[in-house]
Amino acid sequence: MKFEVTIMGCSSAAPTKNRNLTAQVLNSDDQLFLIDCGEATQMQFIKYHIKYSRINRIFISHLHGDHYLGLVPLLFSYHLFGRTKSLHVYANAALEEIIHLQLKASDSALGYPLIFHPLAENKSEMLYDDDKLSIISFPLKHGVPTHGFVFRQTNAQLNLDTTKIKGLNLTHEQLQTLKQGSDVIAENGQLITYKSITLPQESPKIYAFCTDTAYSLSVVHFVKDADLLYHEATFMHHMLKSAEEKHHSTTLQAGEIAKRARVKRLLIGHYSARYDDLRPLLNETATVFPNVELAEEGKTFII
Amino acid sequence: MKFEVTIMGCSSAAPTKNRNLTAQVLNSDDQLFLIDCGEATQMQFIKYHIKYSRINRIFISHLHGDHYLGLVPLLFSYHLFGRTKSLHVYANAALEEIIHLQLKASDSALGYPLIFHPLAENKSEMLYDDDKLSIISFPLKHGVPTHGFVFRQTNAQLNLDTTKIKGLNLTHEQLQTLKQGSDVIAENGQLITYKSITLPQESPKIYAFCTDTAYSLSVVHFVKDADLLYHEATFMHHMLKSAEEKHHSTTLQAGEIAKRARVKRLLIGHYSARYDDLRPLLNETATVFPNVELAEEGKTFII
Numbered sequence: 001m002k003f004e005v006t007i008m009g010c011s012s013a014a015p016t017k018n019r020n021l022t023a024q025v026l027n028s029d030d031q032l033f034l035i036d037c038g039e040a041t042q043m044q045f046i047k048y049h050i051k052y053s054r055i056n057r058i059f060i061s062h063l064h065g066d067h068y069l070g071l072v073p074l075l076f077s078y079h080l081f082g083r084t085k086s087l088h089v090y091a092n093a094a095l096e097e098i099i100h101l102q103l104k105a106s107d108s109a110l111g112y113p114l115i116f117h118p119l120a121e122n123k124s125e126m127l128y129d130d131d132k133l134s135i136i137s138f139p140l141k142h143g144v145p146t147h148g149f150v151f152r153q154t155n156a157q158l159n160l161d162t163t164k165i166k167g168l169n170l171t172h173e174q175l176q177t178l179k180q181g182s183d184v185i186a187e188n189g190q191l192i193t194y195k196s197i198t199l200p201q202e203s204p205k206i207y208a209f210c211t212d213t214a215y216s217l218s219v220v221h222f223v224k225d226a227d228l229l230y231h232e233a234t235f236m237h238h239m240l241k242s243a244e245e246k247h248h249s250t251t252l253q254a255g256e257i258a259k260r261a262r263v264k265r266l267l268i269g270h271y272s273a274r275y276d277d278l279r280p281l282l283n284e285t286a287t288v289f290p291n292v293e294l295a296e297e298g299k300t301f302i303i
Numbered sequence: 304m305k306f307e308v309t310i311m312g313c314s315s316a317a318p319t320k321n322r323n324l325t326a327q328v329l330n331s332d333d334q335l336f337l338i339d340c341g342e343a344t345q346m347q348f349i350k351y352h353i354k355y356s357r358i359n360r361i362f363i364s365h366l367h368g369d370h371y372l373g374l375v376p377l378l379f380s381y382h383l384f385g386r387t388k389s390l391h392v393y394a395n396a397a398l399e400e401i402i403h404l405q406l407k408a409s410d411s412a413l414g415y416p417l418i419f420h421p422l423a424e425n426k427s428e429m430l431y432d433d434d435k436l437s438i439i440s441f442p443l444k445h446g447v448p449t450h451g452f453v454f455r456q457t458n459a460q461l462n463l464d465t466t467k468i469k470g471l472n473l474t475h476e477q478l479q480t481l482k483q484g485s486d487v488i489a490e491n492g493q494l495i496t497y498k499s500i501t502l503p504q505e506s507p508k509i510y511a512f513c514t515d516t517a518y519s520l521s522v523v524h525f526v527k528d529a530d531l532l533y534h535e536a537t538f539m540h541h542m543l544k545s546a547e548e549k550h551h552s553t554t555l556q557a558g559e560i561a562k563r564a565r566v567k568r569l570l571i572g573h574y575s576a577r578y579d580d581l582r583p584l585l586n587e588t589a590t591v592f593p594n595v596e597l598a599e600e601g602k603t604f605i606i
Binding site for chain 2: 016101
C-alpha cells in the first residue's frame with residue numbers, strides 16, 4: 001500500500017530563488033493529504049504533477065503566512081475547476097474567518113462544501129480515522145498556536161496473496177471476510193484459513209510532521225517510533241540564540257528529538273534563507289542522528 | 304527618463320503551467336509601482352530580478368483572488384527583510400480588513416508604516432501626483448468594484464544637455480533652476496538661457512491599465528491617447544457569450560476600445576487557461592487594432 005510524502009516547499013519565512021514555502025503531500029494508498037500550504041503551493045502541484053483534485057483533507061500547522069497563504073488561492077481554484085466533493089480543512093479557528101472574509105470580498109460562494117475543523121489549542125486530538133489511516137494533532141512550541149500531525153497506518157485489512165486465490169472460486173464476500181482475518185468454507189467444502197491466503201502483515205507505518213517549533217522534549221512522546229519524522233531545522237546550531245528567540249530549532253536539536261523518539265529516519269527542512277548550500281545542515285544533524293535526509297522540492301520519500 | 308512596464312503574470316483566474324496571475328511592475332525613472340499582485344508575485348520578482356524593495360506604491364484593481372492574493376505574502380516578506388519605509392496600498396476598502404485580520408492571526412505588527420488608501424467606488428480619483436508622474440483611477444465594469452489606472456508622466460522638469468554645461472561652472476542650484484525652465488546668470492556674468500542648455504522636451508507618456516472588465520465604452524474617455532494601453536482579452540471573440548456572463552472582454556472588444564481611444568499601442572493579457580497558443584488571440588485583435596502585442600511573463604514594454 002502506497003505511503004509516501006512529497007515535498008512542495010522547504011524554505012522558512014520567505015521564498016528564495018530555489019525554495020518555496022512549506023507544503024507537503026502525503027499519499028496514503030492514492031488518497032492525498034496536504035500538510036501546510038504556503039504561497040504558490042498550487043503552482044508547485046502543477047510543476048510536480050500532483051493530482052491535487054484528489055486532496056480531500058488539508059492540515060495547517062499554524063497561521064504564520066509562510067504556512068497557509070496558498071490555501072485561499074487553492075480554494076478558489078478548486079471552485080473554478082468545478083469541484084463538488086467536500087474539502088476538509090483542519091487549522092486554527094482564526095483561519096475560518098479569514099477564508100470567509102476573502103470569499104465575501106470576491107462576492108463568491110464555493111461550489112463545494114468546505115468543512116472547517118478548528119484545532120483544539122494546547123492539546124492532542126484524533127482528527128481522522130478510517131480503515132487505512134488515523135491522524136492526530138499535537139501541540140508544538142511556537143509564537144502562535146501551532147500543531148504537529150502524526151499519520152499512522154491502521155492496516156485493519158490484510159492483503160490477499162493473489163497467487164494463492166486462483167481456482168478457489170471464492171466470492172467477493174468471502175475474499176472480504178479473509179482480508180478481515182476470518183476463515184471461510186469454499187464451494188467444495190474446503191476450509192480456507194485467512195493465514196494460508198493472505199500476505200504476512202507489514203507493520204503499520206507512521207509519518208510525523210513537526211514544524212515550526214522551538215526545541216521541546218514534549219514532542220518526543222507524540223512522534224515516538226515514527227518510521228519517518230519531519231522536524232524543522234531552520235538554523236545551524238551556532239545560531240542557537242536566534243533559534244530560541246524565533247521559537248525555531250537547530251540541526252542538533254532536530255537530531256536530538258529524532259534520537260530520543262527512536263524514529264527510524266529523520267527528514268529536516270524549513271531552512272533559513274541564509275543557507276544556499278544545505279549540506280552543512282545535513283552533516284551537522286547527522287552527528288547526532290545519522291539516518292537523516294534533506295527535505296527538498298519535488299522529492300518523494302517512501303515511508 | 305525610464306518609463307516601462309514589465310509583466311509578472313498574465314493568466315486569468317487560475318495559474319497554468321506557463322502563466323502566473325496578474326501583476327505588472329511600472330518603472331518610472333527607477334521608481335517602481337506595482338499594479339495588481341496575484342499569488343506568487345514575489346516569486347516572480349525573484350525570477351525576473353525585479354528590485355522590489357524599490358516598490359513604494361501598490362495598486363490593486365479589485366478583490367478577485369487572482370489579482371491580490373500575493374499581496375499579504377509580500378507585506379510579510381517586506382517585514383522579514385527589515386523594511387522601514389512606508390508602503391502605500393490603493394485598493395477596495397475591504398482589503399484593509401483582510402490585511403489586518405491576517406496580521407492579527409500571525410500575531411504580527413509590520414515594521415514599516417502601511418498606508419492604506421481605499422478607492423472610491425464608481426468614480427475616478429487622482430491617487431498620486433509628483434513632479435514626474437500622476438496616477439488616476441477610473442471605474443471598470445466587473446462583478447465586484449473594479450478600477451483601472453492611468454499613469455501619466457508630468458515631466459515638469461527638463462533634462463540638461465550634459466555636452467553643453469561643461470566649463471560653465473554652474474552651481475547645483477543654478478542647474479536646478481535651468482531644469483525648471485528659468486534662465487540664470489553664470490559666474491562670469493553671462494546669461495544662460497534654459498533653452499540653450501536643456502534638451503527638447505519629449506511629450507509626456509501615458510500608460511493605461513484595464514483589467515478585468517466587460518466591454519465598456521466609458522473606458523474610452525479615461526484611456527484616450529495612451530501611448531500604451533493594457534486591456535484584458537480573456538477570450539477569443541467566438542466566446543462572446545462567456546465573456547459577457549463573466550464580465551470579461553474578448554480580443555475584438557479590446558481592439559475596439561484601443562481604436563476608439565486612439566491609443567498608440569495595445570497590450571492584451573489575462574488569457575483564459577484554455578489557450579496554450581496565444582497567437583490566435585493576437586491575430587484576432589490585430590484585425591481591429593494592428594499595433595497590438597501580447598503581455599507575456601518577464602517581458603518589458605518601453606512606453
